[in-house]
Amino acid sequence: MPRKLVIQIPCLNEAETLPVTLKDLPREVDGFDVVEWLVIDDGSSDDTAKVAREHGANHVLQLEHNQGLARAFMAGLECALKLGADVIVNTDADNQYSAKYIPDLVRPIVAKEALIVVGTRPVSEIEHFSPAKKVLQKLGSWVVKIVSGTKVEDAPSGFRAIHRDAAIRLNVFNGYTYTLETIIQAGRKGIPIVSVPVDVNPYLRPSRLISSIPVYIQRSVLTMLRIFVIYKPLRFFMMLALVLAVPAIFFIGRFLIFYAMGNGQGHIQSLVIAVGLLAISFILAVGGILADLVATNRLLLEDIRMRTLRAEIDAASRSDPNWQAERPNG
Secondary structure (H helix, E strand, O other): OOOEEEEEEEEOOOOOOHHHHHHHOOOOOOOOOEEEEEEEEEOOOOOHHHHHHHOOOOEEEEEOOOOOHHHHHHHHHHHHHHOOOOEEEEOOOOOOEOHHHHHHHHHHHHOOOOOEEEEEOOHHHOOOOOHHHHHHHHHHHHHHHHHHOOOOOOOOOOOEEEEHHHHHHOOOOOOOOOHHHHHHHHHHOOOOEEEEEOOEOOOOOOOOOOOOHHHHHHHHHHHHHHHHHHHOHHHHHHHHHHHHHHHHHHHHHHHHHHHHOOOHHHHHHHHHHHHHHHHHHHHHHHHHHHHHHHHHHHHHHHHHHHHHHHHHHHHHHHHOOOOOOOOOOO
């Protein structure tokens, strides 16, 4: 049975909104003996760390410089694990997510029905979301479903609960956002993951991740492409190779038809184009094979990281007699 819950909040210059967020966080949650708050200060230039301490944060992790939301999220996970967390809840510092749903978020983990739970927002009903953002949110969720094989309805949601055993196995490569990639990893690694409906709070401030809709669209598209390249490299490059191979075959057939009709010399350009497309197609196919081998090597590195992190957690447990987390399985 999980005993310690750590609620983590990645922050960047959140001195104004953080008190509102912390005010709503629970100190007691069914299924846990201890609930602690962890604030990750991602190189803020304001008094975020001071405000966090003044408003009840049990732990404040200050990064030396701004490293981005994804790295702050991962730094928080590792810190929470070393603090003895059995379950970690991640929420935003702008109070976007309603803290009253935290018990709902952790319930499937307490009931041993899942190791990761993602809060599904009513995206279509959120007034301050632009039409473009709503479409991209849904597109991102669809891409994640295809790549991961999961059924998470709101993949970009950062409101989620993560069991210790799952947190140890997660590793984010994308410096922009952690939301999509962690779900894909869960699906590919066979980590049980479910969704629960949650609501959002009134709008407090503009998103820090979205400076403008064009920039958001660009980053979202690049993130989705990067996901395919990293997690489905063979399929991605083979699809590109096929896209080029099909017209190449067409041009070869066109040349052969004219050649059979005795008019091949005047259509030699079709053959030249076909050879060029086939050459590029072959290069892409070889690139896909190499990328797939790199992906396999990355899995080995992730396993090494997981074992190293477990050793660090064990070391923390030995050095702190009050460390209460259960040892991970395996």
